[in-house]
Amino acid sequence: MTDFTSLLVSFLLIHILCDFYLQPKHWIEEKKEKKIKSPRLYLHSILHGVALLIPSLILKIEWINIASIITIVTITHFIIDLWKVSTTKGDAFSRFAIDQILHVLVLISTVFYVTDSINITELLQHDQMPEIILITFAYLLILKPTSVTIGCILSKYPISGSEEENVNGLVAGGELIGYLERILILTFTLVGSYAAIGFVLAAKSIFRFGELNKSNDRSMAEYMLIGSLVSVVITTLIGILVILSLDIDIS
Known part of the structure; x- marks a missing residue:
């Protein structure tokens, strides 16, 4: 050092x-x-x-x-x-x-x-400064901008009936969970640890299973599934673009 x-x-x-x-x-x-x-x-x-x-x-x-x-x-x-x-x-x-x-x-x-x-x-002027800036940009991109994007997508699929009331109380918590999930996914993508990404998704699915199982309305399950998949897709694509841009060897 x-x-x-x-x-x-x-x-x-x-x-x-x-x-x-x-x-x-x-x-x-x-x-x-x-x-x-x-x-x-x-x-x-x-x-x-x-x-x-x-x-x-x-x-x-x-x-x-x-x-x-x-x-x-x-x-x-x-x-x-x-x-x-x-x-x-x-x-x-x-x-x-x-x-x-x-x-x-x-x-x-x-x-x-x-x-x-x-x-x-x-x-x-350090040789690694462009890489640092790009990776920092990627992490910033997967937080608030991605949350706004997911929100816009989910607005096209509103939850019907009483299920919508159940979601409103968890908006802030759900957003924080999404932040943490995307940070982990991007980090594991950049280091090539794809098995760890599967673990994150599996762990989230286990915790969410109880909520989905209790839901009487199918729209609730579909709403949460769409949000999770969009989050994963956006974060993974951003991670892949960073890897390609920096020519990172993840083999």
Whole structure:
């Protein structure tokens, strides 16, 4: 690995340890309750900064850069966590996702700052950057755009009678299941693990069997089957197009 990659991975490792394994639940509850007055908020932020001493010293980062890293990470972590426990906008998952993304962006920025072996221009001009962009595009394509496409297709096959009411309560859950299913299918397609795709489909079929068995209206079963098959077909085709474009050897 490059110096950039080694340092970034080690920083992310420290972040995961401090944020998820070294932060007891009562710390989190105290931060939510007392917010800026919580001693745990300050302690948690300092822990994140000081813990980065370990990989920095191992990888022989200069002391002036280490001091900058500790200061930046400590302060930004405090601000981000304070925002997270103080805001009530959005759902819990959205706040969690934004919180983690901001922390990771800070770590990436600090690594760019202290690493001489790579810069943004070199990273963008890396030989594998087109492949990374294409694969990222494929994953984005199978999420919301594919859900909208499936929704448009299913709109032509409305569920009749009372069965439609039963589906309405599961729209959000069904969409999340679809996201996870398509992510797994695309991943297994790109690595050539087609047997694993069959396992995913079989597992979903088993869980869905009870619902379909209880359904008194055949349209419910047909509706779910059409949605599942369209999802699988679109994701598989996108995966195959990526493989052909990148000339990936999956033999």
